[in-house]
Amino acid sequence: MSLPFYVSPEQVMTEKADYARKGIGRGRSSVTLECAEGVLLMAENPSSLSKIGEIYDRIAFAGVGKFSEFDQLRKLGVRFADVKGYAYSRDDVRARALANAYSQAMGDVFTRELKPLEVEVIVAEVGDDSLAGHEKNTIYRVQFDGSISDHQGFCVIGGAADELMNFLKDQFRPQLPLREALQLGRSALQRAAEGQPQVGPENLEACVLERSRAGRKFHRLSADVLRELLGS
Amino acid sequence: MNVLGKYQGASFTELLASDYAHLHPEPARFAPGDPRITVPEGTTVLALKYADGVVIAGDRLATEGHRVASRDVQKVYATDQYSVIAIAGAAGPAIEMARLMRIELEHYEKIEGEALELDGKANKLSQMIRANLPAAMQGLVVVPLFAGYDRRRKLGRLWKFDVTGGRYEETDFEATGSGGLYARESIKKAHRGGLTREEALRIAVAALVDAADEDRATGGIDVLRGIFPIVNFCSERGVDRAADAEIEQVYRQILASRPGGVQG
Numbered sequence: 001m002s003l004p005f006y007v008s009p010e011q012v013m014t015e016k017a018d019y020a021r022k023g024i025g026r027g028r029s030s031v032t033l034e035c036a037e038g039v040l041l042m043a044e045n046p047s048s049l050s051k052i053g054e055i056y057d058r059i060a061f062a063g064v065g066k067f068s069e070f071d072q073l074r075k076l077g078v079r080f081a082d083v084k085g086y087a088y089s090r091d092d093v094r095a096r097a098l099a100n101a102y103s104q105a106m107g108d109v110f111t112r113e114l115k116p117l118e119v120e121v122i123v124a125e126v127g128d129d130s131l132a133g134h135e136k137n138t139i140y141r142v143q144f145d146g147s148i149s150d151h152q153g154f155c156v157i158g159g160a161a162d163e164l165m166n167f168l169k170d171q172f173r174p175q176l177p178l179r180e181a182l183q184l185g186r187s188a189l190q191r192a193a194e195g196q197p198q199v200g201p202e203n204l205e206a207c208v209l210e211r212s213r214a215g216r217k218f219h220r221l222s223a224d225v226l227r228e229l230l231g232s
Numbered sequence: 233m234n235v236l237g238k239y240q241g242a243s244f245t246e247l248l249a250s251d252y253a254h255l256h257p258e259p260a261r262f263a264p265g266d267p268r269i270t271v272p273e274g275t276t277v278l279a280l281k282y283a284d285g286v287v288i289a290g291d292r293l294a295t296e297g298h299r300v301a302s303r304d305v306q307k308v309y310a311t312d313q314y315s316v317i318a319i320a321g322a323a324g325p326a327i328e329m330a331r332l333m334r335i336e337l338e339h340y341e342k343i344e345g346e347a348l349e350l351d352g353k354a355n356k357l358s359q360m361i362r363a364n365l366p367a368a369m370q371g372l373v374v375v376p377l378f379a380g381y382d383r384r385r386k387l388g389r390l391w392k393f394d395v396t397g398g399r400y401e402e403t404d405f406e407a408t409g410s411g412g413l414y415a416r417e418s419i420k421k422a423h424r425g426g427l428t429r430e431e432a433l434r435i436a437v438a439a440l441v442d443a444a445d446e447d448r449a450t451g452g453i454d455v456l457r458g459i460f461p462i463v464n465f466c467s468e469r470g471v472d473r474a475a476d477a478e479i480e481q482v483y484r485q486i487l488a489s490r491p492g493g494v495q496g
Contacts, residue, residue: 079339083248086248
């Protein structure tokens with residue numbers, strides 16, 4: 001009988017993390033920005049497979065990395081939110097609880113499974129002025145190992161996240177009108193896509209959680225609307 | 233990845249049954265015909281087609297035996313942007329079914345990235361009514377009307393159901409509940425193809441007035457308390473609810489045109 005090789009836990013974790021980072025780094029980035037109208041989520045995406053999705057009335061999801069994995073997480077989020085809203089009330093469905101659930105699930109996979117998830121996700125929630133205490137927007141980022149952070153104003157996930165965060169730190173202003181936020185988001189994605197074709201209405205996926213809408217606040221910006229807003 | 237749960241489909245009711253059995257609405261478990269238990273019942277709801285789509289309306293009264301349980305209960309619910317459910321029968325399970333139907337449609341749309349077709353929605357509702365059959369056998373009957381705008385075929389459509397989940401598409405109009413018969417008789421005399429929005433509203437309100445006049449369990453229009461029927465129009469532009477003021481105006485016109493007086 002042959003003994004299995006001993007590998008130190010430290011090394012296992014480092015290698016898993018490297019593996020996940022490599023996977024995520026291959027994909028394109030996704031940007032989330034607060035704006036005057038609410039919260040804007042953007043991703044460079046030439047395909048018809050969405051990277052951004054609706055979770056609940058005020059909550060949206062964005063994922064980068066391996067599509068099948070983050071899409072599973074998106075569906076998990078929809079199930080989590082709908083069950084919670086059914087069992088309690090629609091106002092009880094909050095981004096923080098969902099981000100925590102993601103953190104648990106992704107952390108679990110990272111420690112228990114052989115292969116970590118090669119994804120990063122954003123959970124964004126738009127505030128509602130008619131609900132005292134729920135007026136603020138929130139943005140959470142959950143990484144492949146389950147580590148979770150909250151962000152004000154903007155957040156980037158994906159391969160070029162650090163670089164784009166620095167770029168946005170200089171450029172971002174609170175309460176930008178949607179048009180300007182969209183243009184800022186595009187120039188950020190453009191930086192990440194160096195040497196690639198231009199980021200324009202044809203390969204841009206953009207969704208808004210619009211504060212002033214009643215009920216379900218999530219909506220997708222069509223290519224026509226993007227063309228008009230980006231002026232191209 | 234078992235952390236993601238057992239159920240992987242797009243149906244909310246199946247998700248509840250599979251992963252959240254404790255939340256799954258079970259058919260009531262009391263003895264059949266238990267005389268100690270009375271539940272509020274909803275009464276007249278109707279749907280009729282007009283030029284742009286379909287209009288769905290319902291009165292506001294819920295009764296418990298001979299008593300008024302509620303004067304302003306809601307029996308007409310938008311289940312999504314293009315469909316509406318109107319419930320008649322035991323109010324508790326019926327309202328729960330309307331709520332579950334709304335979540336079901338929204339859940340499917342979010343999971344799959346596109347909404348169900350109108351036929352698919354009607355079929356889903358039929359399954360939910362069938363699942364309620366054990367409760368129906370004990371007296372908790374739920375028989376809704378379902379109507380909506382079919383965006384593929386570009387027309388309004390409506391369905392009635394029976395307790396076994398039987399689904400019947402109607403070509404022009406339908407009414408159900410205790411005053412349904414009177415409402416249907418009323419609509420029958422006035423309905424024709426290509427009605428305008430105003431004409432359709434008038435026919436719907438007149439039918440509810442007639443039903444309330446003949447059936448004691450159907451609520452009339454309560455101008456004193458300001459309680460008006462709920463009338464939803466469903467067309468290419470989505471679901472839009474008629475304003476109370478608009479209904480009051482139509483109601484007064486109906487009264488004026490009937491010198492014999494119809495109290496409703």
